[in-house]
Amino acid sequence: MIGLFNDCFPPIMDGVSLTTQNYAYWLHKKTQNVCVVTPKSPEAKDEGEYPVYRYSSIPIPMRKPYRLGFPRIDWPFHERINRLSFELVHAHCPFSSGALAMQISRSQKVPIIATFHSKYRADFERAISSKLLVDVLMKRVIRFYEAVDEVWIPQASVEETLREYGYKGKVEVVDNGNDLTVDASVEALRTAERARLGINENELMFLFVGQHIWEKNLSFLLQGLSLIKGQSFKMYFVGSGYASDELxxxxxxxxxSDKVCFVGSIIEREKLKGYYAAADLFLFPSLYDNAPLVVREAAALSTPSVLIKGSTSSEIINDSENGFLTENRVEDFASRLTQLCMSPQLVKQVGERAAESIVRPWEDVAEEVYDRYVNLIKRTAK
Structure with missing residues (x-):
């Protein structure tokens, strides 16, 4: 059995949750021998083809809808999980699920991989005022990554963050994928969705998809939009988070108020695909994210992204080739948007190139992942 461990899983949606889901789906298609281990969630249905093992959890204050898991005290869960024989475990988070993956790796003497997805220090610093305590927690995080057999990162620029945190070991780059495909033409879907949303022909549509948290630079985004409100546009925010009401x-x-629409979380992938297709530009000024799936998802629907120059997220973007970059100043951001509002042909061409250059199907990623798993299992056996 291959075990995929993460501290959240659908219906709780974020990039890491979606990554874990796609790993599970495509690896199950290939091997019929994969499971997911994650905290319990009240809305979870887990009707997929692969098993999902959930352990006790409680809500995390100020981090809705995330949950704090307690696998150690959930005895019925332990009875189920201890009956499984693992060949390899893959931790997508260093906390409760990661600690459990490490425990299983040691007790069953199987290899463990850990993917570094998130900027954990920023999460700690937002919730904890003591720098000393943050430093202690970060040392624990780094000890976790130092103890595994392989550390994976979703794009090369993420290594810099790991090094800043103090990690000195090797890393392997394993790209993220995309699960949004279009059966007919993107243009046909775009036309239909814009009609549904009431976007007129001469109106631009901007889009943000992700957690509604201040770390994603969303106050910057709104301030930038306020400087161009004379332009004809509609801005859609998809997602939820602790900052939703304040936003x-x-x-x-x-x-x-007449320009911005908050539509809440969208779990249905087909519905979300419609928003990506309808948008002219995907606005993602986050300095917090490492390798956001949403930029690749937008590209899959030929929608180019606007990101901050020098951010970790922007590594895959060449300015005016497969996306757009701007300085981390509100005035520069607003100026770039104004410029792009007047260059629809450029926006269209860059969107098409984004679809060609930064979109990789999850099925292909899973093939690479499985090969890496097999190689590590064989090396460990020797």
Whole structure:
């Protein structure tokens, strides 16, 4: 059995959750021998073809909808999980699920891989005022990665963050994939979705998809939009998070109520695909994210992204070739958007090149992942 461990899984949606889901789906197609281990969630249905083993959890204050897991005290869960024989475990998070993966790796003497997805220090610093305590927690995180057999990162620029945190070992780059495909033409889907949303022919549509948290630079995004509100556009925010209510209030205070629409979380992938297809530009000014799936998802629907120059997220973007970059100043961001509003042909061409250059199907990624798993299992056996 191959075990995929993460601290969240659908219906809790973020990039790491979606990555774990796609690993499970495609590896199951290939091997029929994969499971997911994750905390319990009240809305979870787990009706997939592969088993999902969940352990006790409670909500995390100020981090809705995330859950804090307690696998050690969940005895019925332990009875189920201890009956499984693992060949390899893959931790996508260093906390409760990662600690459990490490325990299984040691007790069953099987290899463990850990993927470094997130900027954990920023998460700690937002919730904890003591720098000393943050440093202690980060040392624990790094000890976890130092103890595994292989550390994977989703793109090369993420290595810099790991090194800043103090990790000195080897890393392997394993790209993320994309699960959004279009059966007919993107243009046909775009036309239909814009009609559904009431976007007129001369109106631009901007889109953000992700957690509604301040770390993603969303106040910067709203401030930038307030400087161009004379332009004809609609901005859609998809997602949820602790900052959702404050974001709505901020949009109103900046005079953007008639320009900005908050649609909440969208779990249905086909519905989300429609928003990506309808958008002219995907706005993602986050300095917090490492390798966001949403930029690749937008590209799959030929929608180019606007990112901050020098951010980890922007590594896969060449300015005006497969996306757009701007300085981390509100005025520069607003100026770039104004420029792009007047260059629809450039936006269209860059979107098409984004689809060609940064989109890779999850099925292909899973093939590479499985080969890496097999090689590591064989090396460990020797």
């Amino acid at each position: 709505k209030k901020m949009a109103a205070s900046l005079g953007l």
